[in-house]
Amino acid sequence: MDIEEFFDQPYTDRQLIEFVDDSKLEKKSLLVAILENDKLFDASAAGIVGATRLISAPLGLAASGIKKLSNNSKPDIPKSESDNLLQFSSLKQTREHLLTSINERKTDIKLHQKYQKKGVFIHLIGRSYVEHFKLPPTHPRNDTIYVANPVVRQEYTPLADFHRFTFENKFNELLSLLTHLGARTIEVYHMRGWGAAFTAQLGVHLSKSNTANVGTQRHTEQTLLYKAVLQGHTPSMPEGLKWYDNEPTWRQIVDQRMHHGLQSFSLRHKYTDDFGINIELGSKLKKAGFELGGSFEGHTETVWRVTGEFLSHDEKETGDE
Numbered sequence: 001m002d003i004e005e006f007f008d009q010p011y012t013d014r015q016l017i018e019f020v021d022d023s024k025l026e027k028k029s030l031l032v033a034i035l036e037n038d039k040l041f042d043a044s045a046a047g048i049v050g051a052t053r054l055i056s057a058p059l060g061l062a063a064s065g066i067k068k069l070s071n072n073s074k075p076d077i078p079k080s081e082s083d084n085l086l087q088f089s090s091l092k093q094t095r096e097h098l099l100t101s102i103n104e105r106k107t108d109i110k111l112h113q114k115y116q117k118k119g120v121f122i123h124l125i126g127r128s129y130v131e132h133f134k135l136p137p138t139h140p141r142n143d144t145i146y147v148a149n150p151v152v153r154q155e156y157t158p159l160a161d162f163h164r165f166t167f168e169n170k171f172n173e174l175l176s177l178l179t180h181l182g183a184r185t186i187e188v189y190h191m192r193g194w195g196a197a198f199t200a201q202l203g204v205h206l207s208k209s210n211t212a213n214v215g216t217q218r219h220t221e222q223t224l225l226y227k228a229v230l231q232g233h234t235p236s237m238p239e240g241l242k243w244y245d246n247e248p249t250w251r252q253i254v255d256q257r258m259h260h261g262l263q264s265f266s267l268r269h270k271y272t273d274d275f276g277i278n279i280e281l282g283s284k285l286k287k288a289g290f291e292l293g294g295s296f297e298g299h300t301e302t303v304w305r306v307t308g309e310f311l312s313h314d315e316k317e318t319g320d321e
Helices: 003-007 061-070 082-118 127-132 159-180 248-260 278-285 311-321
Strands: 017-019 030-036 039-042 123-125 144-150 154-158 183-192 213-214 222-230 264-271 302-310
Touching: 003 127, 017 127, 123 127, 127 311, 144 159, 154 159, 159 183, 159 222, 159 248, 159 278, 159 302, 183 264, 248 264
Parallel strands: 017 123
Antiparallel strands: 017 144, 030 039, 030 123, 144 154, 183 222, 183 302, 213 222, 264 302
8 A cells, every 4th residue: 555545545544643664664655553452463463464455456346357257267269278278277366366355355344344443543654754744843753643634634643632733723714714704703602612721722823814803811701712803805715625515504604605795603613523532542552652742632522602793795895995
């Protein structure tokens, strides 16, 4: 499996990685390790052949090849009896090889699914491939487990910071979207989950094309976490949105703002999925000798209410004069 094939895998199949010296990979770009019963072992040692090498033909194509071989067990134009025997023997060996490949692949898939449900598959990536990954500054570090961003293909963060980074990534995208749509005010209120202390850790970025007065309040009896006052402008769509397609409420606001003159908004910013990255997994990895990249902050189901106003049609006309 090369690095592009690695990134083409489903998210859960490439979620956990560790960077290791290339010498440990036996001339392969990457391997897979399994954590079971607090012990780490090579996937190939567990009989999962497909985890460390790819069968050249997909199951459907291989099955089709076997069918053709079965239908052509006799040579079309035999040159001689000896040639006929050699050709028949070659076809038989090819058929047996394909059958073996299919059976191995089916076994690989079942075992892969079995271990994946436990969240214990760890891809070992050679350090020479670091340039293909988006990592925080000063990384990668030795013996540290990294987790894939759910929506950014090549971005990985240390497991300890996964939930904070993922929440921040999604929240920043929502702020960017509302700002580009011409929001004049944005206010964020805590409903449940992470609150003011967590908000202070977020690196909130506003559109560079606008000036804003931004304040993050300290923990008080109020639930206001964040407030921005902007100039407002004609609505547009930001580039590079990653969460947008999976957020129907965001898409509805965009449609109403772009095509129906939406003047105000109120929505809930939710972070309710732990993506399988939880305290139990962190404990298993620590017990097996891995580093998590810091103090692991487990998942907290969080809901914030985001409200605000857009630049009105009359204000836009006044501003354009």
